[in-house]
Amino acid sequence: MAQIRDIKSGRVGEPSREPTPRRLAAIVAGDISGYSRLMQIDEEGTHNRVKRLERDLIEPTIREHHGRLVKTTGDGFIAIFDSPVEAVRSSIVIQQNVVGRNASLPKHHWIEYRIGVNLGDVIIETDDVYGDGVNIATRLEGIAHPGEVYISGGIYEQIKHKLVCGYESLGDRKVKNITEPVRVYRVLPDPSALNERRNWRERILALLLLLALLIIAGGTLWYTLGQPRKATEQASAPAPVSSPAEAPKAPAPAAKQRATPAQPAPTVAPTQQQAAPQPEPSPAPKPAPSPAPQQAAPLPPPASPSPATPAAQPTTPAAASVREPEMISLRGGSFAMGSNEDASEKPVRQVTVKPFAMGKFPVSVREWNACAAAKACGFTASGKDDAPVANVSWSDAKQYVAWLAETTRKPYRLPSEAEWEYAARGGTQTKFWWGDQLQPGMVNCKNCSDIPAIDQPVKVGSLKPNPFGLFDMGGAVDQWVEDCWHRNYQGAPADGSAWVENACPSHVIRSGSWRKDSDYARTSSRGSYDTNVRYPTHGFRVALSP
Numbered sequence: 001m002a003q004i005r006d007i008k009s010g011r012v013g014e015p016s017r018e019p020t021p022r023r024l025a026a027i028v029a030g031d032i033s034g035y036s037r038l039m040q041i042d043e044e045g046t047h048n049r050v051k052r053l054e055r056d057l058i059e060p061t062i063r064e065h066h067g068r069l070v071k072t073t074g075d076g077f078i079a080i081f082d083s084p085v086e087a088v089r090s091s092i093v094i095q096q097n098v099v100g101r102n103a104s105l106p107k108h109h110w111i112e113y114r115i116g117v118n119l120g121d122v123i124i125e126t127d128d129v130y131g132d133g134v135n136i137a138t139r140l141e142g143i144a145h146p147g148e149v150y151i152s153g154g155i156y157e158q159i160k161h162k163l164v165c166g167y168e169s170l171g172d173r174k175v176k177n178i179t180e181p182v183r184v185y186r187v188l189p190d191p192s193a194l195n196e197r198r199n200w201r202e203r204i205l206a207l208l209l210l211l212a213l214l215i216i217a218g219g220t221l222w223y224t225l226g227q228p229r230k231a232t233e234q235a236s237a238p239a240p241v242s243s244p245a246e247a248p249k250a251p252a253p254a255a256k257q258r259a260t261p262a263q264p265a266p267t268v269a270p271t272q273q274q275a276a277p278q279p280e281p282s283p284a285p286k287p288a289p290s291p292a293p294q295q296a297a298p299l300p301p302p303a304s305p306s307p308a309t310p311a312a313q314p315t316t317p318a319a320a321s322v323r324e325p326e327m328i329s330l331r332g333g334s335f336a337m338g339s340n341e342d343a344s345e346k347p348v349r350q351v352t353v354k355p356f357a358m359g360k361f362p363v364s365v366r367e368w369n370a371c372a373a374a375k376a377c378g379f380t381a382s383g384k385d386d387a388p389v390a391n392v393s394w395s396d397a398k399q400y401v402a403w404l405a406e407t408t409r410k411p412y413r414l415p416s417e418a419e420w421e422y423a424a425r426g427g428t429q430t431k432f433w434w435g436d437q438l439q440p441g442m443v444n445c446k447n448c449s450d451i452p453a454i455d456q457p458v459k460v461g462s463l464k465p466n467p468f469g470l471f472d473m474g475g476a477v478d479q480w481v482e483d484c485w486h487r488n489y490q491g492a493p494a495d496g497s498a499w500v501e502n503a504c505p506s507h508v509i510r511s512g513s514w515r516k517d518s519d520y521a522r523t524s525s526r527g528s529y530d531t532n533v534r535y536p537t538h539g540f541r542v543a544l545s546p
Contacts, residue, residue: 021123021124022121022122022123022124022131023121023122023124024119024120024121024122025080025081025082025119025120025122025124025129025133026080026081026082026083026084026086026087026088026117026118026119026155027078027079027080027087027117027118027119027120027122027129027133027134027137028062028067028077028078028079028080028081028087028090028091028115028116028117028137029076029077029078029115029116029117029118029134029137029138029140029141030058030076030077030078030079030091030094030113030114030115030116030141031073031075031076031113031114031115031138031141031142032050032075032076032111032112032113032114033112033113033114033146034112034146035074035075038109038111041108041109042109046111049111050074050075050111053098053101053111054072054077057094057097057098057101058077058094061090061093061094061097062079062090064090065081065083065086065087065089065090065093066081066082066083066086067079067080067081067086067087067090068080068081070124070127070128070129071127071128076113076141078129078134078137078138080122080124080129084117084119084154084155084158084159085158085159085162085163087117087155088117088149088151088155088159088163088165088187089163091115091117091149091187092149092165092187094113094115095113095115095147095148095149098111098112098113098147099147112146112147113146113147114141114142114144114145114146114147114148114150115141115144115148115149115150116136116137116138116139116140116141116142116143116144116149116150116151117137117140117149117150117151117152117155118133118134118136118137118140118151118152118154118155119133119152119154119155119158120132120133120134120136120137120154121133122134132178135177135178136152136175136178136182137152139175139176139177139178139182140152140175140182140184142175143173143175143184144186148186148187149186149187150170150184150185150186150187151167151184151185151187152182152183152184152185153182153183153184153185155185156183156185160534161379161391165187165188165535165536166187166188166529166530166533166534166535166536167185167186167187167188167533167534168185168186168188168530168533169183169184169185169532169533170184170185170186171183171184172184188533188535205505209501209502209503212502212503213502216502322370322404322407322408323366323367323370324404324408324410325359325360325361325363325367325404325541325542326359326360326361327357327358327359327360327542327544328357328358328359328360328468328469328470329355329357329546330353330355330356330357330358330422330423330468331355332352332353332354332355332356332422332496333352333353333422334350334351334352334353335350335351335353335421335422335425335429336348336349336350336351336429337349337350337351337418337421337422337489337524338489338524339431339522339524341431341522341524341525342525343487343488344487344488344526344527345488345489345524345525345526346488346489347488347489347490349489349492349494350494351418351422351494351495351496352494352495352496353418353419353422353496354495354496355546356415356419356543356544356545356546357543357544357546358415358419358423358468358470358541358542358543358544359470359541359542359543360465360469360470360471361388361460361461361471361472361541362388362389362460362472362476362477362479362539362540362541363388363389363400363539363540363541363542364385364386364387364388364389364460365381365382365383365384365385365386365387365388365389366385366386367389368381368389368392368400369381369385371399371400371403371404374403374407376399376400376402376403377396377399377400377403378396378399379396384459386459386460386461387457387458387459387460388457388460388472388476388477388539389477389539390457390477390536390537390538390539391534391535391536391538392480392534392538392539392540393530393531393532393533393534393535393538394480394507394529394531394532395531395532396534397414397480397540398414400540400542401413401414401542404542410544411544411545412542412543412544413482413542413543413544413545414480414481414482414498414540414542414543415481415482415541415542415543416481416482416483416496416497416498416499416543417481417482417483417498417499417508417510417526418493418496418497418498419481419496419543420473420479420481420510420511421510421523421524422496423468423470423473424466424470424473424474424510424511424523425466425523426466426467426468426470426473427467427468428467428523430523431522431523432474432521432522432523433466433467433473433474433523434464434466438518441463441464442463442464442474443463443474443475443476443512443518443521444457444458444462444463444472444475444476444514445474445475445512445513445514445515445516445517445518445520445521446514446515446516446517446518447517447518448475448517448518448521457472457475457476457477457513457514458476458514460472460476463475472511473511473523474511474512474521474522474523475511475512475513475514475521476511476513476514476539477511477513477514477537477538477539477540478509478510478511478512478513478516478520478527478529478535478537478538478539479509479510479511479538479539479540479541480507480508480509480538480539480540481498481507481508481509481510482498482500482507483498483499483500483507483508484499484500484501484504484506484507484508485504485506485507485508485528486499504531505530505531506528506529506530506531507528507529507531508526508527508528509526509527509528509529509538510525510526510527511525512525513537513538514537515536515537516537
C-alpha cells in the first residue's frame with residue numbers, strides 16, 4: 001500500500017494491514033498569518049497568546065459546532081466536521097472573535113488566521129487526517145487573505161442557501177500538488193468585507209476590460225448589422241401597451257388627475273414619441289443603459305400618498321397568471337443628488353429625472369416565486385409571501401425584470417440610482433424623507449423602532465409611505481439599482497440615466513435594511529456588492545418606463 005504524506009506536517013503514515021477507514025468530511029485548515037514575524041517580535045508572548053486562543057476560542061468553537069479538533073501545528077490547526085454548514089459557520093465565528101481580541105492591540109501584534117474549508121473523502125486516524133481533501137483545505141488556507149475564509153466549490157454547493165453570509169467567486173485556481181483546478185469562493189460575513197479588496201480587483205478588471213472591449217466591438221458590429229431585420233419584425237408585431245396608465249378603465253381617472261393641481265416641482269417636458277416595445281430580454285447579464293421610452297404626456301406626481309397606478313389588462317395568456325407589482329407614476333424633475341455625509345455621496349449635483357413609474361413596494365416573496373415557478377428565476381424564496389424577497393443578487397434581480405417585461409410586454413426594469421434617490425426623497429432634501437431626525441414608525445432598520453429583531457423584514461406596506469406614496473424607501477431590504485458601482489459621483493450622468501459599463505463586477509445598492517442601523521436608511525446613503533453574489537439582506541424594486 002502506498003504511503004500517504006500530510007503536506008502540513010510532513011509525516012508519513014505507515015501502511016496498515018487492515019482496510020483503511022475512510023469517510024466524507026468537511027475539513028477546516030487554519031494557519032496564523034505572519035507567525036514567524038510575531039515570534040521574532042515577542043517569542044514567549046506570542047506562544048502564550050496562541051495557546052490561549054486555541055484553548056479559549058478555537059477548541060470550544062469547533063466543539064460547539066459539532067466538529068472535532070484533529071490536531072494543532074504550532075501556528076495552525078486542522079478540524080473535521082460532518083456538516084459543511086457547521087464547518088463554515090465555526091470558521092466565521094473564529095474569525096470574528098479573533099478580530100475582537102485584536103482590537104486593543106497595535107496592528108503589528110495582531111494574530112490573524114487564514115482559514116480554508118474543503119469537502120473530501122479522507123483517511124481519519126486518532127490524531128491525524130490524510131488525503132487530497134486535507135491537501136486542498138490547506139492550499140485554500142494558504143491563498144486566503146488574513147482574517148478571511150476560503151471555501152471550495154464542493155462546500156459552496158452544500159451551503160449556498162443555508163448560511164447568513166455572502167460569497168464571492170474567485171474562479172478556478174490551480175493549487176500545488178493537485179491535478180485538477182479547484183473552484184474557490186471567498187466567504188463574506190458582511191457586505192463591507194468585499195470593499196476592503198476593491199482597489200486591487202479594480203486594477204485587474206481594468207486590464208481584462210481592455211481585452212473584452214475588442215470582443216465587444218465585434219459583437220456590436222454584428223448586432224448593428226442585424227438591427228434592420230429585427231426592426232422590421234417588430235414593426236409587424238402587435239403594438240404593446242405603452243404604460244400602465246393606458247388600461248381600459250384608466251381614461252376617466254386620468255382626466256381627473258390632470259385637472260388636479262400638481263406640486264410645484266420642476267419637470268421635464270417629454271416629446272411626442274410613442275413608447276417602443278421592450279426588446280426580447282436575454283438571460284445573460286449584459287449591463288447597458290436602461291431603456292427609457294418617452295410618452296405623449298407627463299404623469300403628475302402624487303401630492304400625498306396615493307393609490308397605485310391601475311395595471312393594464314394582460315396582453316398574452318401567460319400574463320393572465322402574473323400579478324404585476326403596484327406602481328406609482330412620477331412626473332420627474334430636477335433635484336440635488338448626494339450629500340456631504342460620506343465621500344461616496346459627493347459631489348452634490350443637480351440631476352434631472354424624466355417621468356417614470358416606481359414600484360410602490362419592494363418585490364415580495366410571492367411576486368418573486370411566480371417567476372421561480374415559471375422557471376425564469378434561479379431559486380424559490382422562503383419566508384412570508386407578503387415580505388420583501390431577500391438573498392437576491394443583482395443578476396437575479398435582472399432575471400426577474402426580464403421575465404416580467406417579457407410576460408407583460410411592458411418595459412419593466414431596475415431603476416437607475418438617480419431615479420431611486422429622486423423617488424426616495426419624495427420632493428424633500430432632508431436626511432430622511434420626513435426630516436433630519438429619526439422618528440418611530442417610519443423605517444424598518446436595526447434599533448430604529450420597537451419592532452423586534454427577526455430573521456425577515458416586516459411585510460410590505462407595514463410602515464408609513466413617503467410623500468410620493470412609496471413604501472420602504474429606506475430600511476426593509478437593501479435595493480439593487482441598474483448602475484455599476486463608482487466610488488463617488490465624479491463624472492456621473494446628470495440626466496437621471498444609469499451609470500453603466502460592460503461587465504462591471506459590482507453594482508450599487510440603496511436603502512439599507514432591517515439588519516442595519518439608521519445611517520444606511522438615509523436617502524443619499526449608497527453601497528455596493530458583487531454582481532453575481534447573493535446576500536441575505538439584498539432585495540429590489542422595479543421601475544417602468546412610460
